[in-house]
Amino acid sequence: MGNRDDIRELAARMGQSIIGQEGLIERLLLGLLSNGHLLVEGLPGLAKTRAIKSLAKNLDADLSRIQFTPDLLPSDITGSEIYFSEGGKGEFKFQQGPVFANLILADEINRAPAKVQSALLEAMEERQVTVGGESHPLPELFLVMATQNPIEQEGTYPLPEAQLDRFLMHIRVDYPDAASEAAIMKLVRSEEKTTHGKAAAAEKLAADVVLASRREISEVNVSKAIEDYIVALVMATRYPDKIDADLAKWIQVGVSPRGVIGLDRVSRAHAWMNGRDFVTPDDVQATVHGIFRHRLVLSYEAHAGGATADQAIDRIVEKVATA
Template identity: 40%
Template sequence: MEPERYRELFLQLETEIGKVIVGHADVIRNVLVAFFAGGHVLLEGVPGLGKTLLIKSLSRALGLTFKRVQFTPDLMPADIIGTQVLAESDGRRDFQFKKGPIFAQVILADEINRATPKTQSAVLEAMEEKQVTVFGETYPLDSPFVVLATQNPIELEGTYPLPEAQLDRFFFKLLVFPPSPRDLGEILQRTTGAGLREASRVLPEGSAGAIAQMQQQVRQVIIAPPLEEYVVRLIHATHPALNKGSGIAEVREYLRFGASPRGAQAIILGAKGYALAEGRVHVSYKDIEAVIYPALRHRLILNFQAEAENVSADQILAALVKKVPRE
């Protein structure tokens, strides 16, 4: 697929989803960038901001199958991946595998932090390996496959924070903020009138092939060695153990652990996606800075002092962007 065609389809998808979702243009773009980079997304925001509608609109515009899983404390792994059931055929009884909702192409894991760690871990293999294993049998998932999870940052009672291993498997973590007064007025006009809008399909029938081509096109974008070295310096600077007596003060004071190599991969692939969306076939510093926050904010492990002083990961990343030299 040519870069011009990629940008054309990307902007069409952005526009179509924007017809349903008011505001949140940066969230829409980041979700699309992550999707075409082959990554999963964690969206954090209070209820009622349109996170679920955004994900439904994405699946509709892409022409992909969609399933929603409402995570609750009593949700079991089998409720997600499926289980063996006893079925009768030709007078014989055999166990057959009944697929769970994880076998859709777009999965909405709603309020994922309300499920127990055991259930959360059931999603890990699917996210990383694009397959699930039940009773020793491995079942491949449909391609493309993406998990878009949501969590509520204000209701912490009865929740189970996602373990670092699972957080690291999310390509981006996006923060969804309340709408501005102007956007809220537009939302009211759209949702309290006679007709509700729905996203139309952008990609043609059999879109899996086109999506695979777009995902491959992202990886073909050129990134110059100095920019790769800048990303390496950024990731290295997030590790307090590697910067004792030097480095950035905010990192030494407020972090327990820094970002993993997956963070560097997310920055580079995300920057490539941004470059293509802007009609370029090479990465710039602007593209890298556009994805640093969503790619790293969930990969920095804060210490007790940071929590006590209410220091956020984004504040530490702001210091990194300011102090890590580009060359």
């Protein structure tokens, strides 16, 4: 099998234990293939944690779960230098924190103060941790999936826009439909029955397959017309008055250059996963919401009128001509 078939099989395996959240699975894999990080927002119990655990179960990769709390310290994430004494001699040695893993689940990231959030976000951006003047590289296969709960905002520290911009995609997870809810009950029932007699674990997908897939995705062709289309979508967020009067009232700050880079990367990954070696407008439109959603800063008038970032993006896609 080729790398694409292996990734599709990985998605199918994950889908067996995560019912009704096919969009979350797809975007989790898109983030992995695009070498970016994900911010996942949804109510409790919607399989956010289960999704990345399922990815770790089926991929040859280490998983660290970090529960963010108000009393967490930066060193609890990055690690710190510990003094060791042996044979009458002592020295400081760096002891790695939980961030030194392939897959990181940063659970409820908005419950930790800014200093702790910054420690994780610096590691995400630089792909290394510096302690005591020495840099320690993180694994080549490195994905952070941070979650935040849209309710219970008391006692939280919302991420500033500059830090939100470091996430490749912002994913919103909603309730599954009625048929999926029934299937979830049956799945949990069957899992309870097999707790005592566990079946043999399936062979895990090698991490090299993901790295090789990334190299293939880098070769996916993006035509000049598609490049112009991506740039036009971004420019529409910065100068909305040129395309729509309502957008001009809704959008206060447009998408940063990271949005251009992210939309290009994820569009190529989406095209590759769908068996093509070239990007189409459909690939761009299928991924643009996740790339733009957390990068748009809406005006007070938009919030007062109940307008959302997704509505603004819908309007932009509608108004900007396709390639």
